[in-house]
Amino acid sequence: MNLNSMEFWTFFFLILTFGMYMTIAWRSRVKETKEFYVASQGVPTIANGAAVAADWMSAASFIGMAGMIAFLGSDGSVYLMGWTGGYVLLALLLAPYLRKWGKFTVPEFVGDRYNDTVRVVAAICAIVISFTYVVGQMTGGGVVFARFLGLEAHWAVIVAAVVIFFYAVLGGMKGITYTQVAQYTVLIIAYLIPAVAVSQTIGGFPVPQVTYGTILAELDALRTEFGLDRFTEAFAGRDGGQLDVFLVTLSLMLGTAGLPHVIIRFYTTKTVRGARFSAFWALFFISLLYLTAPAVGAFTKLNLLQGAQGATADELPAWIEPWADAGYVTLNVDDGSIDSVSNVAASGADLIVSNDILVLASPEISGLPAPIIGLMAAGGMAAALSTAAGLLLVISSAASHDIYYRMISKEAASEKTQMLVGRLAMTAAVIIAIFAGLNPPAFVAQVVAFAFGLAASTFFPILILGIFWKKANAKGAAAGMLTGLLFSSGYMIYTLELFGTQANEHLFNISPEGIGALGAVLNFAVTVTVSNLTRPPSVEVQEMVESIRYPAPQQLKAAGKL
Amino acid sequence: MSDVTHEGSSGTAPPPDNSWRQRYWKKNLRLMVVLLAIWFTVSFGFGIILIEPLNNIEILGFPLGLWFAQQGSIYTFVILILVYALWMDRIDNEFGVSERKGTGETA
Numbered sequence: 294m295n296l297n298s299m300e301f302w303t304f305f306f307l308i309l310t311f312g313m314y315m316t317i318a319w320r321s322r323v324k325e326t327k328e329f330y331v332a333s334q335g336v337p338t339i340a341n342g343a344a345v346a347a348d349w350m351s352a353a354s355f356i357g358m359a360g361m362i363a364f365l366g367s368d369g370s371v372y373l374m375g376w377t378g379g380y381v382l383l384a385l386l387l388a389p390y391l392r393k394w395g396k397f398t399v400p401e402f403v404g405d406r407y408n409d410t411v412r413v414v415a416a417i418c419a420i421v422i423s424f425t426y427v428v429g430q431m432t433g434g435g436v437v438f439a440r441f442l443g444l445e446a447h448w449a450v451i452v453a454a455v456v457i458f459f460y461a462v463l464g465g466m467k468g469i470t471y472t473q474v475a476q477y478t479v480l481i482i483a484y485l486i487p488a489v490a491v492s493q494t495i496g497g498f499p500v501p502q503v504t505y506g507t508i509l510a511e512l513d514a515l516r517t518e519f520g521l522d523r524f525t526e527a528f529a530g531r532d533g534g535q536l537d538v539f540l541v542t543l544s545l546m547l548g549t550a551g552l553p554h555v556i557i558r559f560y561t562t563k564t565v566r567g568a569r570f571s572a573f574w575a576l577f578f579i580s581l582l583y584l585t586a587p588a589v590g591a592f593t594k595l596n597l598l599q600g601a602q603g604a605t606a607d608e609l610p611a612w613i614e615p616w617a618d619a620g621y622v623t624l625n626v627d628d629g630s631i632d633s634v635s636n637v638a639a640s641g642a643d644l645i646v647s648n649d650i651l652v653l654a655s656p657e658i659s660g661l662p663a664p665i666i667g668l669m670a671a672g673g674m675a676a677a678l679s680t681a682a683g684l685l686l687v688i689s690s691a692a693s694h695d696i697y698y699r700m701i702s703k704e705a706a707s708e709k710t711q712m713l714v715g716r717l718a719m720t721a722a723v724i725i726a727i728f729a730g731l732n733p734p735a736f737v738a739q740v741v742a743f744a745f746g747l748a749a750s751t752f753f754p755i756l757i758l759g760i761f762w763k764k765a766n767a768k769g770a771a772a773g774m775l776t777g778l779l780f781s782s783g784y785m786i787y788t789l790e791l792f793g794t795q796a797n798e799h800l801f802n803i804s805p806e807g808i809g810a811l812g813a814v815l816n817f818a819v820t821v822t823v824s825n826l827t828r829p830p831s832v833e834v835q836e837m838v839e840s841i842r843y844p845a846p847q848q849l850k851a852a853g854k855l
Numbered sequence: 856m857s858d859v860t861h862e863g864s865s866g867t868a869p870p871p872d873n874s875w876r877q878r879y880w881k882k883n884l885r886l887m888v889v890l891l892a893i894w895f896t897v898s899f900g901f902g903i904i905l906i907e908p909l910n911n912i913e914i915l916g917f918p919l920g921l922w923f924a925q926q927g928s929i930y931t932f933v934i935l936i937l938v939y940a941l942w943m944d945r946i947d948n949e950f951g952v953s954e955r956k957g958t959g960e961t962a
Contacts, residue, residue: 370924506916569940
């Protein structure tokens with residue numbers, strides 16, 4: 294592979310796609326507050342679905358997931374099921390009703406349904422959850438620039454941040470929605486072309502979802518030879534076994550359904566019906582990537598193990614060398630040949646490969662030409678940019694709309710001031726994220742689990758109860774959210790090395806990623822108990838809860854038939 | 856989720872001409888419970904709880920439990936949401952609460 298031509302094509306596709314995003318954002322720039330946050334509810338459902346998909350699939354989904362599955366094997370299903378199953382909950386239990394309620398943000402719904410104190414707590418949770426994600430996107434963007442353009446890591450992060458900043462701040466929700474449609478298109482094409490090619494090369498048939506079954510037996514045999522668990526063996530990849538797999542899957546599902554930057558998307562459809570169909574299109578578009586990811590993981594792992602089997606350092610597949618130069622592959626071949634492969638740096642294996650490179654390397658593995666590799670880089674960046682922009686919008690709306698407007702300047706905040714505060718909050722978030730991205734905290738992966746656990750144990754239960762149980766009240770919701778927050782974050786701090794704390798053993802084999810499910814159960818229980826012991830909400834609030842159940846006022850003509 | 860979805864217990868009894876509301880809501884809830892039962896069975900049931908026995912069955916190279924965990928559950932999720940959206944269209948039309956005539960959105 295000619296490195297210069299690869300760099301040329303990477304530049305070509307990055308500049309082409311950036312130019313496209315910026316043009317779209319500029320053309321649909323907005324002046325009204327409502328337009329800025331929810332695009333006047335004028336986005337078609339398919340477009341909105343594609344935007345949700347791009348918003349949802351971050352650098353972790355695009356770059357990291359197939360790699361994680363390659364090493365986790367069967368238990369990689371926690372991410373596959375967890376990050377898609379939540380959409381069923383979202384579509385059936387949340388999106389249509391929140392759309393009918395018709396306000397800008399999740400904290401705003403919470404404020405109307407409960408009270409302003411609960412709203413501020415929710416706004417702060419939304420900011421914390423979204424910010425941890427933004428940092429992950431900046432680092433993800435950095436990986437792409439560092440590998441494909443040879444940029445120095447610090448500059449790579451800063452360039453990514455500047456581009457994100459421009460179109461998020463200029464465009465608002467409408468700009469972001471159509472930009473995200475473009476980004477979804479770029480990222481899914483970039484993901485599927487190499488996957489189909491690998492499937493054809495290794496499996497002999499261009500549908501990866503079908504062919505990866507045919508290589509599983511071979512892969513299992515190879516993995517056994519390298520002293521790894523079989524790919525198809527359940528509960529081997531995670532220490533906690535079946536219970537932990539169950540809880541992690543549930544936490545990720547509940548967290549998915551409660552994440553503020555996904556929920557806000559369903560306010561941009563015109564109707565309740567539109568919200569239902571948006572959820573369908575969103576999961577349809579997401580599933581194209583998620584159904585392909587395990588196949589990519591299995592194929593690249595097979596290629597890697599076949600290439601490494603009994604090989605000396607010089608005999609490894611050619612795609613490995615540039616990644617070793619970039620620092621993502623480590624070789625310890627003192628005794629000549631490679632007998633062990635791992636993704637854990639501390640394992641001391643002969644060949645150590647980072648999770649993050651398997652997808653980005655897939656075009657090279659299947660011997661695709663340089664333009665495809667450039668497209669892959671553009672796809673990875675599209676995933677990182679689209680998610681970061683959606684997250685920044687949540688941060689800005691929570692800061693300006695929920696905290697500044699309600700708490701600090703109750704009467705006087707004009708539309709213009711609110712927009713300014715929102716943009717300042719975005720600016721602040723980007724600047725802090727650059728610093729965090731420049732000194733990547735070692736615990737970025739854990740912080741993602743943190744965000745999901747928090748969303749599951751704070752937002753999900755009080756949103757569900759707020760919609761389905763008229764008697765849920767503000768005291769109950771506040772108590773429930775705080776209980777869930779303290780319980781989940783307490784366990785995470787107890788088991789993880791966060792902010793300099795000591796990591797302790799997992800209790801009952803429950804990993805910190807799975808604790809959100811238990812936090813959610815506790816939150817449900819506390820909210821119900823406290824609501825029952827205190828005064829039910831006002832008749833007006835109960836009537837509002839009743840009214841969100843029906844998409845439109847009943848039309849008399851139709852009613853006459855009943 | 857179904858344990859918290861009980862309804863109709865609000866202090867203010869709906870006026871008589873609003874009895875359609877309870878029937879509409881009951882139909883919605885019944886559909887939801889059925890779909891969520893399938894959601895749970897396929898993902899947590901086949902993909903996690905029963906994965907090991909199901910792995911003894913092999914189809915096109917896939918142990919069945921693994922297939923449900925990594926492929927089948929996702930196909931099921933997509934179909935469940937589509938069924939819900941389409942079925943709710945029918946219920947909305949039946950009760951005359953559809954938004955389509957008013958605002959003219961096409962999906």
